[in-house]
Structure formats: C-alpha cells, structure tokens
Amino acid sequence: MRFFVPGTFDASTADVLWSITRNKLQKALDVPIWDRRIQSLSLMIDREHVNVTIGEAYHGEEVLMIFEAPQLLICTAGHGMYRGKPIVVPKERAVAVEFFDA
Template identity: 35%
Template sequence: MKFFVPATKDNKEAENVYSILQKKIRQANYKPTDARVYSITFEDNGQELTETVGKSSPIAHENVVAIFETEDIYLICTTNRGILRGLPIAAGKWAITRAELFDAE
C-alpha cells in the first residue's frame, strides 16, 4: 500500500501532517521508529482486533489517521485520540500478531 494520510489532498500534505503527528508523539515522550505502519492486528482481552490507516477503529469507532511504532508499543492515532485530544490508543508489541508497513518509497 502506498503511503497516505486520510483527508490530505496530496503526498506533500500527507508528509506534512505525518511530521506534525510524529512531533506530537515525541512531545508525549514516545520515541517513534521510522517504520510507516499501515495496519496492525493484535489480541485484546481474548479478541483479535485490526487497526488500519484510513478505516474505522474497532476500539475508538472513528477513523485511524496514523499508526506509529515505538520500542515497546504501537500508537494508534484516530481523529480524536492522539490528535485533537488525549493520548493515542496503545497496543503492546507482545500482543501483535501481524504488522503491515506501507510500501517503501
């Protein structure tokens, strides 16, 4: 899948929004890797969940805007969580059963 950020008009705007989100993640004392994550599947309370950029989050019930990988967890930014208010949804790496990256440029 080619890299994108939902609701952006072109690649330049997508890169700009992604950089802003990444900076916000760093300001919250997380250290995101350079991996550009498209989708993750993980176990949560015995249930398998998949969070995918551009699709509705099964947890937050709003659009997933970006997913960031850190050393121990993945951070799922939705329209509100991690962007407009509060912290992103966290998924521990130990619970991840599948991670799909955007295609390399």
C-alpha cells in the first residue's frame, strides 16, 4: 500500500507532515527515528494479539502515524501528533510489522 496520513489530501502533504512530526519527536524524545514507514503492527499485549493500523482506532483515537525507533511510537491526534507524547511500545511486543511500499 502507498504511504498516506489520514486527513491529508495528497502524498506530498503526507510526506511533509510525516517529516515534521518525525523531527519533532526526535528532538522531544532524544531518540533516532528510522526512515521506514510502518503501516500496521501486530502486537502481543497481556497474551492478546492487538492490531494497530494507520487510519484505524487504537485507545479510542485514529492512528495517524507509527514510527520505528528504539521502541515503536504510535501517534494519534492526542498522543504525539498535535498534543502529548506518542504511545510507546517495546519492539519485543511486535509479532509482525507491515511497512508501506517504498
């Protein structure tokens, strides 16, 4: 699937928003964030499989971006995107990771 950010109208706007958010998070969290763009995650949390996908709800909010850093960073409007910090998930909880097409 081609990269997108929910609520953007075209690929160039999505790219700019992704870059701005990535830079903001790198500075705020003082961690490197890799270039690969994650479309969805399958996580094992408390012995349950949990799917996190761009454009779908997670913790009651639409997932807007998922970043690959030393830990996985899930961004919604209220977590990491416009307010607050991202939802941080240890990488070892990821059972599967699906990336957007390059």
